[in-house]
Amino acid sequence: MLNIVVCVSGGGTNLQAIIDGIDAGRITNTKITGVISNNASAYALERAKKNGIPAFCISPKDFQKREEFNEGFLNKLKQLNPDLIVLAGFLVIIPRQVIETYKDRIINIHPSLIPSFCGTGFYGLKVHEEVLKRGVKITGATVHYVDEGTDTGRIIKQKAVEVFPQDTPEILQKRVMEQAEWIILPQAINEIAIKKGMM
Numbered sequence: 001m002l003n004i005v006v007c008v009s010g011g012g013t014n015l016q017a018i019i020d021g022i023d024a025g026r027i028t029n030t031k032i033t034g035v036i037s038n039n040a041s042a043y044a045l046e047r048a049k050k051n052g053i054p055a056f057c058i059s060p061k062d063f064q065k066r067e068e069f070n071e072g073f074l075n076k077l078k079q080l081n082p083d084l085i086v087l088a089g090f091l092v093i094i095p096r097q098v099i100e101t102y103k104d105r106i107i108n109i110h111p112s113l114i115p116s117f118c119g120t121g122f123y124g125l126k127v128h129e130e131v132l133k134r135g136v137k138i139t140g141a142t143v144h145y146v147d148e149g150t151d152t153g154r155i156i157k158q159k160a161v162e163v164f165p166q167d168t169p170e171i172l173q174k175r176v177m178e179q180a181e182w183i184i185l186p187q188a189i190n191e192i193a194i195k196k197g198m199m
């Protein structure tokens with residue numbers, strides 16, 4: 001069994017794609033042992049609760065010092081004992097001690113074809129605004145391992161999505177989610193679960 005913890009900050013549509021993937025058997029041999037958000041009002045936490053998944057809110061705002069948050073976040077992860085940590089729109093810098101503890105066991109979904117439109121400041125709608133501003137005809141999404149950089153880890157999966165002339169950032173974001181993110185993130189998790197099962 002691949003035990004995963006999903007870290008979220010927003011609506012949780014990628015979390016929902018994972019939940020649905022497990023329920024439908026597209027993601028095999030996998031259990032979400034917890035969902036962690038830095039945002040108490042994240043609808044992703046509601047999605048977790050509706051599906052009987054332990055949901056936790058741990059925010060840097062709850063701690064005097066950032067280092068205390070970093071330790072608290074690592075301790076919660078250790079309690080949940082994940083084989084894999086999935087960042088699904090988690091808008092928090094991952095502490096060095098977490099990256100070291102879970103080396104090569106943290107993955108992230110990014111809404112562009114890395115190495116384009118990624119790195120510091122490229123998240124959410126901003127990515128799609130820049131795609132439209134540059135006028136590229138193809139964008140997409142990337143699942144990659146998380147290392148000490150921002151969107152710099154080894155690429156696992158990518159899927160291309162067409163950009164249309166009348167696209168707004170919101171329309172493009174939705175298409176990238178529907179046609180890429182919600183497909184390749186479950187696929188990547190399933191492939192990792194299969195590999196673990198073969199070990």
Ligand code: GRF
Nearest residue numbers: 010011012013014089110111
């Ligand atoms: C997604 O667009 C993802 O690519 C990015 O953050 C967004 C999260 O959306 N990293 P949701 O919370 O999964 O709906």
